[in-house]
Amino acid sequence: MVDPAVLAKRARDIVGSDHIQTGAAAAAFAVDGIAPGVLASPGSEEDVSRLLAAAEELEAAVAPWGGGTKMGLGAPPRRLDLVLSLARLNRVVDHEPADLTATFQAGMPLAAVQAHLKPKAQFLALDPPFGARATIGGILAANASGPSRLGYGTARDLVIAVRVVHADGTVTKGGAKVVKNVTGYDMNKLYIGSLGTLGILTEATFRLYPLPVAEETSLCAFPTLEAAGTAVAEILGSSLVPRAVELLSAGAAEMVAAPAGLPWAGGQVGLAVMIVSVPEAVRAQLNDVAKFCRGAGSTADHVMTGAAHTACWEAIREFPGPSAPRSLVLKGSVPLTRVPELMSRGVGLAGQRHLPCQAVAEAGSGIVRLYADALPAPPERTADYVETVRGVAAELGGHLVVLEAPLAVKRRVDVWGPVGKALRLMQGLKTQFDPKGILNPGRFVGGI
Amino acid sequence: MERQRKARLAAALRAIVGQDGVITEEDELRVYECDGLTIFKALPELVVLPRTAEQVEAAVRLCYRERVPVVPRGAGTGLSGGALALEGGVLIGLNRMSHILEVDVPNHRAVVQAGMVNVWLTNKIAGDNFYYAPDPASQTACTIGGNVAENAGGVHTLKYGVTTNHVLGLEIVLPDGEVVEFGGKALDPPGYDLTGVFVGSEGTFGICTAVTLRILPKPEAVKTLMGVFETIDDASNTVSAIVAAGIIPACLEMMDSLSIQAVEQGIRAGLPTDAGAVLLVELDGPRAEVEALLPPISRLMRQNKVREIRIAKDEAERLLLWKGRKAAFAAMGQISPDCYLQDAVIPRTRLPQILHEIAVLSREYGLRVANVFHAGDGNLHPMILYDGRNEAELHRAEELGGKIMQRCIELGGSITGEHGVGREKRDYMPLMYTEADLEAMRKVRQVFNPDGLMNPGKIFPTSKSCVEVGAGGRDRIGYRPHRLEVMGLAQRF
Secondary structure: OOOHHHHHHHHHHHHOHHHEEEHHHHHOOOEOOEOOOEEEOOOOHHHHHHHHHHHHHHOOOEEEEOOOOOOOOOOOOOOOOEEEEOOOOOOEEEEEHHHOEEEEEOOOEHHHHHHHHHHHOEEOOOOOOOOOOOEHHHHHHHOOOOOOHHHHOOHHHHEEEEEEEOOOOOEEEEEOOOOOOOOOOOHHHHHOOOOOOOOEEEEEEEEOEEOOOEEEEEEEEEOOHHHHHHHHHHHHHOOOOEEEEEEEOHHHHHHHHOOOOOOOOOOOEEEEEEEEEOHHHHHHHHHHHHHHHHHOOOOEEEEEOHHHHHHHHHHHHOOOOOOOOOOEEEEEEOOHHHHHHHHHHHHHHHHHOOOOEEEEEEOOOOEEEEEEOOOOOOHHHHHHHHHHHHHHHHHOOOEEEEEEOOHHHHOOOOOOOOOHHHHHHHHHHHHHHOOOOOEOOOOOHHHO | OOHHHHHHHHHHHHHHHOHHHEEOOHHHHHHHOOOOOOOOOOOOOEEEOOOOHHHHHHHHHHHHHHOOOEEEEOOOOOOOOOOOOOOOOEEEEOOOOOOEEEEEHHHOEEEEEOOOEHHHHHHHHHHHOEEOOOOOOOOOOOEHHHHHHHOOOOOOHHHHOOHHHOEEEEEEEOOOOOEEEEEOOOOOOOOOOHHHHHOOOOOOOOEEEEEEEEOEEOOOEEEEEEEEEOOHHHHHHHHHHHHHOOOOOOEEEEEEHHHHHHHHHHOOOOOOOOOOEEEEEEEEEOHHHHHHHHHHHHHHHHHOOEEEEEEOOOHHHHHHHHHHHHHHHHHHHHHOOEEEEOOEEOOHHHHHHHHHHHHHHHHHHOOOEEEEEEHHHOEEEEEEEEOOOOHHHHHHHHHHHHHHHHHHHHOOOEOOOOOOOOOOOHHHHHHHOOHHHHHHHHHHHHHHOOOOOEOOOOOOOOOOOOOOOOOOOHHHOOOOOOHHHHOOOOOOO
């Protein structure tokens, strides 16, 4: 551990005393119970660079902090001296509406990004959870995404350039502010999803999309996940172009239907399909969706527009909502056809362990999120659940990551799961980019 | 390599791949001395043609032990000299590894060997009403492994993205012979995105032997229309207007008057030779959507003084509209002895500006420049026409090429949108990236390829201090079109 007084002095010289916190104020930024001695809020990329150079010299462990919405992601840090808040780096760097590109600083909240783009009828096609507070840098570091990834992909598809401050303070860029570029290695991919372990993102340039002219949603009820899964396969295999296809376990479907003002028969699972296009094509596609659903045995079909449509997707994106307990969140990823099975087994195995659990799946992308209330259960039981579901995901041809869990559970499981022989290369990258291991040490795969 | 050592190496490689899998004779090696950019040449000392991933692994292990450079090669259609054995050594041709290993339609995935030809996958799954989206112009010849190495584009990238957006998993033989797998059928594998980092690494990180791809259901409808314009400004403004209207067509392709004239002297695709530009727009998706978007696109064309709009009524007419565009590059041979093709990118809004600047530079240098480009994503392919027999003209062409590239970067662009850096543009890298930017890239290479034995001499500038703009000698430009290109049946970009 680095002497907080020494670190605080160095940081104060760089960002000024107004932008430094120590003691209890810094401790509020603890990561998995490990409190930093110092919190620094740089006001510029140059500040970030100088802070990191100082940290590396002192061998102080650094955790970058955006909106703080994903600090539960990753293993508990091995050590932590300095939290580097990107909150002040929150500006629009440039926006070329006619090029459909824009550059934002890393600390800018996604909600502010969308508010900036809306007057030009454009948007950034990312809809991760915690949309109100999540920042650009945090979303990229975690490679967070939401239901609309089916239509637009994830950050790895939308980011065209980044600026990064490396562990020694060096600043580099990756990519270019054009939508097509193969000059040199695709460095953007390296940083996206690296959880701040290779460098700290200071800005990112995105390709944007025009806001859709019309969007509507069909929410269908099914007696079983298998039946709903049949409808999903039909829809995905057709020439329909849904922007999002979500499967909801029975309890989840009820929780999504309520804010949308829809009646929901108990025990019915849900299938939500969002169509985005010109109005005539939205209607034609929703008719086809309804046909596929009826053919697969749906028991109810609700078409939503306007406020109900918005409320439905907000409920899915922010599931299970601020008031419900969400102490354990798992993200499984499997081939598309195995989604219903991972959902039902994930919920079933939780039930056997008396963990109340709901499943929400991006069925068009093979992503299954399991939300369980694990706080009342002993951590051993929850850890056993995680390992068992991970085994199921592997059996189905995929993998599983713990997005959020009580600390006692995180200490008992590998939150990331195995990465195979590729770990050697990943460790090599870490050594090259952060030889002293100051960036988020211990939080990433294989102890990186 | 001395003769004895070469013979020993050849024998050891034959033990791995069989008698017919090793090429040692110079006349046969000549086939492998260049790629689609025929002016850079380097003769490999041996060529190995493995049939399995295990054979690739064994061959690479052997070369690593012997400290022999290795260069992977697909179909050799690349346009940046990326598959050249610049330091001699062993070239590993993946063409015999051309199998589709698995088609998994319900999961929207296919697993193919690296040497599989791009279009074969689409042909194979057409009956299921699926296709593989990235469609580089050379798709009837180029291999998936080469597409992965170069992060190949195509004409439909505006809507569907490039190779990296469709590759989900890779099986790789690292330069030391170790086999690793990244990703797979399931999305978001934990850890660094090594699949994403590998795509576009131009064969410098290892040899990919198998690739897991995303396949897509075919769109319900496709509509192609062509606008004929008096000036290239009107056509460019139409592109901006379409994008501003919130429409993202599957592609937006443009040709200028010189390209049109060349095409009509060659294959006669029915383009009006007095036009300033033609703009090709293709829409695809649900029928109702495509039908609804046609009228606004026609209206935007009319608002920008279009002279004539042609809409393809059927597939035959659609292919006719495309024919001229596809033949454009090869047609340059009709109007000029030599042609220097470039691949630069600018932000879409800078299109009119860069075209004006290219026209001014063209007059200044006394050389004609034809323009054919992917207008939707700002990917230019200026073609500088010159006579290589005239030494002074050759030098002017080179200098002009460098000027254009420099201006593209000054306008916020990139030196290559889809062809790659390879041998051709390695010394231009410092125009775009700082030494620190390049150093970060070298660190990644250091992890994958610490000994530098895998595809040496590519991507990175040969000398840190030397930025050659428009330099490179006579061998950097020449190009001879294939007969299929002249006929408008195949194209290079």
